[in-house]
Amino acid sequence: MRRTRLTPEREAELYEAVLDILREVGYDALTMDAVAARTHSSKATLYRQWKGKPELVVSALRHKKPIKLADIDTGSVRGDLLAMVCEADDAQMEQDAALMRGLGHAIHTNADLHRALRELLIEPEMAGMDAMLRRAVDRGEIAADTPALDYVPHMMLGAFLTRPLVEDRNADPSYLIRYIDAVVLPALGL
Amino acid sequence: MRRTRLTPEREAELYEAVLDILREVGYDALTMDAVAARTHSSKATLYRQWKGKPELVVSALRHKKPIKLADIDTGSVRGDLLAMVCEADDAQMEQDAALMRGLGHAIHTNADLHRALRELLIEPEMAGMDAMLRRAVDRGEIAADTPALDYVPHMMLGAFLTRPLVEDRNADPSYLIRYIDAVVLPALGL
Incomplete structure (x- = not known):
């Protein structure tokens, strides 16, 4: 490189x-x-x-990663989360799901891949999401002691990963918007 | 058989x-x-x-499946969810995580396994969770029009699947209890 x-x-x-x-x-x-x-x-x-x-x-x-969380700042948590999920269309999400499946087992058995993935993708992504949430706390939109603040990455990634298992269909933007409104925002007290 | x-x-x-x-x-x-x-x-x-x-x-x-959701009825949503996650100890959860990883890619590429898994495990599990939530609605603990009712399986399974990716460690009962209290119950308005 x-x-x-x-x-x-x-x-x-x-x-x-x-x-x-x-x-x-x-x-x-x-x-x-x-x-x-x-x-x-x-x-x-x-x-x-x-x-x-x-x-x-x-x-x-x-290289593929199209969405930079750090660039998103709409002024509200809902706006930021929707911006995250709406930049991808259905075809892209289907491709992303296929990628996650392709990586599945290997992430856990291959230490090199695991480390590279954490350093290059997961940790920067988490940092971006942390920054987004910290701004929401700073402007008073979310109370600083809201327990769900620690689990927004789990909720968002979980919505994406579990739909194929639970509903037998891939996540798409309209599903993710429903999930954000039904789960993520209420959990955050919004 | x-x-x-x-x-x-x-x-x-x-x-x-x-x-x-x-x-x-x-x-x-x-x-x-x-x-x-x-x-x-x-x-x-x-x-x-x-x-x-x-x-x-x-x-x-x-055969392995140790927890029958249908048998759990503690009288409260929190009690039911905690009963679900607390019957397994850390070692069992680690084994379950290894199993999910072992199945990972195959669930999506092998139609026979996919169908068998849905019919024998996933759908009965969903039915058990639906019954648990219906009881909570019937006794007035959860409002019938709570949007998060549709996503409890996604939340619970998502908590389990995402911890290794987000936190680099497997789910254990104490983490799942924190997640239930921070995410699932607030999303349900409890």
């Missing part, structure tokens, strides 16, 4: 291919060979750019 | 082995050969008793 020798367009192409393969076969079955074949590149190039499979996958995930 | 030729003890042993293998390697890598080897039984016996791998795995999951 340091000292990029690929053009940004080529890099984006590679990342897209990695995510496609991840959705199709899952992390365990994804090989550097398959990425090389799909993208018509050499394995040497892949290993020169990225240290290995976990780094390549995490870089691809990070 | 119809016409059982195995003793209940032997059947329980087989199921325990299936769940162990599932936790260790995940659903995709679990083979009837491995189950046969681990349990010193013939593959013919396994196939005679269960139609195939999805049926064997679902039967094993169902």
Whole structure:
């Protein structure tokens, strides 16, 4: 990643291919060979750019991430949460669900992937959500001692992950809006 | 399963082995050969008793299931939810988390397993939770038009599934009690 020798367009192409393969076969079955074949590149190039499979996958995930929580500041908690879930359309959410499924088992069994995922994606995301909630507390919208403040990430991610299991269908923006209004805001006392 | 030729003890042993293998390697890598080897039984016996791998795995999951939601009726929502989460100790929850991880990807890619899991586990569980909530509405504890009533399964399962991702540690009963008090009960207006 340091000292990029690929053009940004080529890099984006590679990342897209990695995510496609991840959705199709899952992390365990994804090989550097398959990425090389799909993208018509050499394995040497892949290993020169990225240290290995976990780094390549995490870089691809990070590159894709369309929503920067830090950029959202609508002035209300409801507005911020809706902005979070409404930037993605149904097709994107379906793709995100496929990605989560593709990563599923591996996150817990592969220490490198686990660490990379936490450092690059989960922790920055949590920090963004914390900042959003701290602003709401600062402007007096949420009481500082509201116990649910600690569980907003659990609620939001949980809504996304559990719908396929409970309702046998993927999360989409309109479902997430209903969930925010029915669960997240009342839990926060809003 | 119809016409059982195995003793209940032997059947329980087989199921325990299936769940162990599932936790260790995940659903995709679990083979009837491995189950046969681990349990010193013939593959013919396994196939005679269960139609195939999805049926064997679902039967094993169902056999293990320690908590019958239908049996819980403490007289309050908080009491019922706490009874649900407190029957399991930390070790059991860790095992359950390993099981969920082992099933992860397969639930979505294997139609047989998906259907069996829905019919045998998820739908009865949802029905039990619905009955619990209906009783709470009937005795006037929860208003019938509370929007969060539709999302109690999402909240409870979401709490369990998201803690490893958000906090990098598995759910345990004391965490789930905090979550119930901070999120589920306030969302229900309690």
